Amino acid sequence: MTRRHLTLLCIAALALSWPWLPEFTVTLFSYIALYSLVAAGLVMLTGVGGMTSFGQAAFVAVGAYATAWICTSPTATAALGGIVPAALLPWVGLVFGLLLTFVVAWSLGAITLKLSGHYLPLCTIAWGLSLYFLFGNLEFLGGQTGITGVPALTVFGVSLASPRALGPLIWAVLLLALWALHNLLDSREGRAVRALKSGRVMAESMGVDTARYRVKVFVLAALLAAVSGWLYAHLQRFVNPTPFNINIGIEYLFMAVVGGSGHLWGAVLGATLITLVKEQLQDLLPKLLGASGNFEVIVFGLLMLFVLQRFAEGLWPTLARVAGRFLKPEPVRAAQAVAPLDSRTLPAAGELLLEADRVTKRFGGLIANNAVAMTLKAGEVHALIGPNGAGKSTFFNMISGVDDPTEGEVRLLGAAMTGKPSRDFAARGLGRTFQHVRLLGNRSVLENVALGAHRRGHRGWIASMLRLDRAEEAALLAEARRQIERCGLGAHADAPAASLALGQQRVVEIARALAGQPAALLLDEPAAGLRHLEKQALAELLSQLRAEGLGILVVEHDMEFVMNLADRITVLEFGTVIAEGTPAQVQSNPRVLDAYLGGSDDEPIAVAA
Amino acid sequence: MDLQIALLLGQDGIVNGAVYGLMALALVLVFSVTRVIFIPQGELVAFGALSMAALTAGRVPATLWLLVALAAMTLVVEAWRWKRGATVDWKSTLVWTVLFPALAAGLVLGLRPTSLALQALTTLFLITPLGPLLYRLAYRPLADATVLILLIVSVALHGVLVGLGLLFFGAEGSRTPAFSEARFDIGGVPVSGQSLVVVGVAFVLVVLMFLFFERSIVGKALRATAMNRVGARLMGIPTDLSGDLSFALSALIGAVSGLLIAPLTTVYYDTGFLIGLKGFVAAIVGGLGSYPIALLGALLVGQLEAFSSFWASAFKEVLVFTLIIPVLWWRSLRSRHVEDEE
Numbered sequence: 001m002t003r004r005h006l007t008l009l010c011i012a013a014l015a016l017s018w019p020w021l022p023e024f025t026v027t028l029f030s031y032i033a034l035y036s037l038v039a040a041g042l043v044m045l046t047g048v049g050g051m052t053s054f055g056q057a058a059f060v061a062v063g064a065y066a067t068a069w070i071c072t073s074p075t076a077t078a079a080l081g082g083i084v085p086a087a088l089l090p091w092v093g094l095v096f097g098l099l100l101t102f103v104v105a106w107s108l109g110a111i112t113l114k115l116s117g118h119y120l121p122l123c124t125i126a127w128g129l130s131l132y133f134l135f136g137n138l139e140f141l142g143g144q145t146g147i148t149g150v151p152a153l154t155v156f157g158v159s160l161a162s163p164r165a166l167g168p169l170i171w172a173v174l175l176l177a178l179w180a181l182h183n184l185l186d187s188r189e190g191r192a193v194r195a196l197k198s199g200r201v202m203a204e205s206m207g208v209d210t211a212r213y214r215v216k217v218f219v220l221a222a223l224l225a226a227v228s229g230w231l232y233a234h235l236q237r238f239v240n241p242t243p244f245n246i247n248i249g250i251e252y253l254f255m256a257v258v259g260g261s262g263h264l265w266g267a268v269l270g271a272t273l274i275t276l277v278k279e280q281l282q283d284l285l286p287k288l289l290g291a292s293g294n295f296e297v298i299v300f301g302l303l304m305l306f307v308l309q310r311f312a313e314g315l316w317p318t319l320a321r322v323a324g325r326f327l328k329p330e331p332v333r334a335a336q337a338v339a340p341l342d343s344r345t346l347p348a349a350g351e352l353l354l355e356a357d358r359v360t361k362r363f364g365g366l367i368a369n370n371a372v373a374m375t376l377k378a379g380e381v382h383a384l385i386g387p388n389g390a391g392k393s394t395f396f397n398m399i400s401g402v403d404d405p406t407e408g409e410v411r412l413l414g415a416a417m418t419g420k421p422s423r424d425f426a427a428r429g430l431g432r433t434f435q436h437v438r439l440l441g442n443r444s445v446l447e448n449v450a451l452g453a454h455r456r457g458h459r460g461w462i463a464s465m466l467r468l469d470r471a472e473e474a475a476l477l478a479e480a481r482r483q484i485e486r487c488g489l490g491a492h493a494d495a496p497a498a499s500l501a502l503g504q505q506r507v508v509e510i511a512r513a514l515a516g517q518p519a520a521l522l523l524d525e526p527a528a529g530l531r532h533l534e535k536q537a538l539a540e541l542l543s544q545l546r547a548e549g550l551g552i553l554v555v556e557h558d559m560e561f562v563m564n565l566a567d568r569i570t571v572l573e574f575g576t577v578i579a580e581g582t583p584a585q586v587q588s589n590p591r592v593l594d595a596y597l598g599g600s601d602d603e604p605i606a607v608a609a
Numbered sequence: 610m611d612l613q614i615a616l617l618l619g620q621d622g623i624v625n626g627a628v629y630g631l632m633a634l635a636l637v638l639v640f641s642v643t644r645v646i647f648i649p650q651g652e653l654v655a656f657g658a659l660s661m662a663a664l665t666a667g668r669v670p671a672t673l674w675l676l677v678a679l680a681a682m683t684l685v686v687e688a689w690r691w692k693r694g695a696t697v698d699w700k701s702t703l704v705w706t707v708l709f710p711a712l713a714a715g716l717v718l719g720l721r722p723t724s725l726a727l728q729a730l731t732t733l734f735l736i737t738p739l740g741p742l743l744y745r746l747a748y749r750p751l752a753d754a755t756v757l758i759l760l761i762v763s764v765a766l767h768g769v770l771v772g773l774g775l776l777f778f779g780a781e782g783s784r785t786p787a788f789s790e791a792r793f794d795i796g797g798v799p800v801s802g803q804s805l806v807v808v809g810v811a812f813v814l815v816v817l818m819f820l821f822f823e824r825s826i827v828g829k830a831l832r833a834t835a836m837n838r839v840g841a842r843l844m845g846i847p848t849d850l851s852g853d854l855s856f857a858l859s860a861l862i863g864a865v866s867g868l869l870i871a872p873l874t875t876v877y878y879d880t881g882f883l884i885g886l887k888g889f890v891a892a893i894v895g896g897l898g899s900y901p902i903a904l905l906g907a908l909l910v911g912q913l914e915a916f917s918s919f920w921a922s923a924f925k926e927v928l929v930f931t932l933i934i935p936v937l938w939w940r941s942l943r944s945r946h947v948e949d950e951e
Contacts, residue, residue: 112937121760123933123937126886126930129886130926254765289776293772293775298768298769301769301772305747308754309750
């Protein structure tokens with residue numbers, strides 16, 4: 001039995017037992033599904049995308065109030081009355097709620113998501129509170145009393161008035177949503193979303209517009225909450241502000257975190273646990289403490305602290321590990337068709353790729369780079385060396401779009417790049433690696449490398465959710481596997497990236513950069529942590545890439561590696577270029593000897609053979 | 610609206626703004642030193658106010674038992690860490706887990722203070738050690754986690770403390786006697802002595818904080834930690850010390866704020882959350898990093914609240930919290946390149 005079989009079995013068991021379950025259980029299960037839907041959105045946001053929201057209850061409210069207002073307000077029915085039959089009003093309410101949620105979520109996201117990560121959650125607290133107060137004070141939404149008389153849903157003439165009738169629809173929506181989200185995560189777009197969490201600089205360098213992806217994930221989570229609200233309104237048949245206050249918003253987050261914020265099924269587990277426990281605690285605690293009130297929040301808070309300190313990943317991974325002993329792994333299914341990927345014509349050897357034109361960078365009074373000029377041509381290896389603190393990293397940041405020069409200009413394939421983000425550098429054909437390895441440690445090497453080919457595919461979120469991207473996905477993975485094998489890591493392609501040695505992880509980064517088919521390759525200390533034979537293999541690979549016409553810029557401390565490989569070397573000291581030329585010229589340059597040895601002897605740097 | 614009302618509202622705004630300013634200072638302090646967005650700051654305000662109310666009513670505030678329980682838990686945790694080979698700074702541990710709780714218990718149970726000033730002092734002794742104890746129990750085990758996880762911890766802690774507040778103090782609100790019953794008439798506008806006390810105390814606290822950070826070696830160590838955590842640690846500034854101290858200061862500021870507002874408005878067990886969040890809106894104006902801009906932001910929030918309570922009182926909270934949106938929009942205009950978060 002595989003995981004898929006077990007999932008299907010559980011769903012079938014629930015479906016078959018549904019007509020015989022007691023009324024109370026049916027209602028409880030319906031609510032669990034409603035909460036799971038919201039929590040699944042939070043999993044996408046928190047565990048996968050590295051953001052979070054305490055204000056999801058407010059989006060549930062938008063979904064619920066939108067349909068309640070459309071279905072009951074005389075103004076709305078008068079406007080729609082002639083055109084839409086009464087039975088279809090809830091569906092108009094759904095569309096209206098989704099539109100409203102989209103606009104609000106998109107605006108909130110666009111404002112906060114360019115800033116660092118904690119502004120969004122803070123903003124969602126403020127938004128959750130505001131909306132709660134707003135709904136409580138708006139006369140046309142019934143103020144604190146709310147709106148009563150929300151009609152039941154009718155599907156094909158069947159009225160879904162009772163939880164027993166509506167529950168299956170709620171569960172169907174939840175399972176469909178989980179299926180779509182699962183598909184999304186298992187695709188090119190999903191990889192980009194996952195990359196958001198581990199660091200935006202890396203994702204941008206792979207060509208991902210991180211701000212846009214963050215907004216999209218936030219909107220997706222909000223839309224799921226709105227759908228839950230729509231279903232809630234037609235299950236409960238009336239709405240008032242109470243179930244949408246900020247504490248409920250926080251409870252949704254508890255569900256996602258306790259269940260396992262990195263796993264879609266964690267949302268269902270968390271929603272089930274919290275709902276069942278809350279049910280018990282609401283009876284038990286007031287009796288125990290001899291006072292009435294919402295004391296369950298104490299228990300949930302402590303539970304949350306415990307989970308965060310001891311099971312940072314939530315409970316689902318533990319459960320999955322235990323279940324993993326009894327389940328067979330999922331068979332890998334080969335794709336039938338392979339779509340062609342974008343590929344670029346590489347510039348001819350000798351053509352100017354990257355040009356730094358008198359680049360100066362000041363941090364306050366400190367001049368990190370002083371009028372640094374450097375070029376990189378197709379078909380050469382150019383090394384940038386210098387003692388620690390010479391300004392290499394600052395310079396690297398400016399030629400890769402992480403930072404802007406204070407003066408001067410960086411040109412990539414003839415285009416001025418000042419003010420352009422890293423993803424534009426990637427789009428024009430720049431691939432890079434990082435000094436401190438930036439991989440998604442618990443994803444496979446294959447997935448990490450496939451992220452590098454992000455820009456070469458085009459299928460979007462909807463296509464991914466509906467599995468219309470399989471041909472392209474197969475091509476991306478095939479390309480990633482080809483690059484991994486080329487870099488000599490074929491045996492590790494399916495292992496989690498974090499399980500590799502540090503030196504190998506650096507090579508994974510090179511493979512990832514190559515998957516984007518770059519014209520210029522910037523490598524930040526690629527040989528650090530490699531053993532002697534691995535260094536030789538790396539040097540061979542780089543020579544081969546040079547022969548294919550790539551321009552490669554290497555920042556490196558390993559002199560032997562640099563001197564044997566580079567065609568040209570630029571030496572930086574105190575932010576200034578002190579020498580430039582062939583390895584032989586640089587080795588005999590007295591200023592270089594000064595910089596490295598602290599005093600000029602007449603002997604050149606010994607190159608250990 | 611005539612000038613008279615405008616001046617009255619302005620005065621209200623300044624008084625409230627002073628309290629939000631204190632909140633904002635504490636939040637900026639804790640965030641810059643420990644990266645914790647300390648949502649429960651507001652609960653400490655409510656705990657301060659309600660403990661004072663219990664003392665003036667001649668009851669033993671339940672926060673004493675919370676303090677004793679947290680101190681005992683911290684002692685157990687520290688002993689366990691020590692046994693497992695971790696280095697434990699016993700001196701500071703004993704200060705927070707034994708000295709302060711003992712002093713507080715002595716004041717509450719032994720001395721049973723009757724004067725307002727002594728009761729206020731007792732409240733400060735009760736609330737201040739809660740800061741470092743909460744830090745050690747809730748945050749320190751996750752000191753290396755992301756800002757996001759620490760924020761989620763804060764929200765969980767907020768839930769726990771609000772629930773405990775309800776358990777300790779019940780659902781009814783309390784108000785304490787004013788520190789000053791005096792009334793002045795300045796240019797035709799009546800000014801209450803309590804308002805002057807609030808603004809005065811807030812001002813003195815800000816000046817003291819300024820002197821602490823500018824002149825004292827410990828204050829400078831905290832500033833160094835805020836600028837560069839790793840660097841400060843390499844220079845021999847213990848991370849624990851900076852965590853303890855910033856949380857203690859923040860709890861002290863929370864308790865003082867609670868004492869200041871309790872005579873002005875009825876404080877309920879959950880009032881603190883909104884006060885703390887308004888402090889946040891102010892702190893966000895300064896990007897959670899600048900003390901002076903946060904203070905200006907607090908005055909802005911205070912004025913906005915005062916005037917909106919006149920024009921659209923039902924939507925007062927909505928307007929105050931919506932202020933965060935234009936502020937963030939303005940801040941996002943100035944950010945161009947993406948940066949990695951710690």
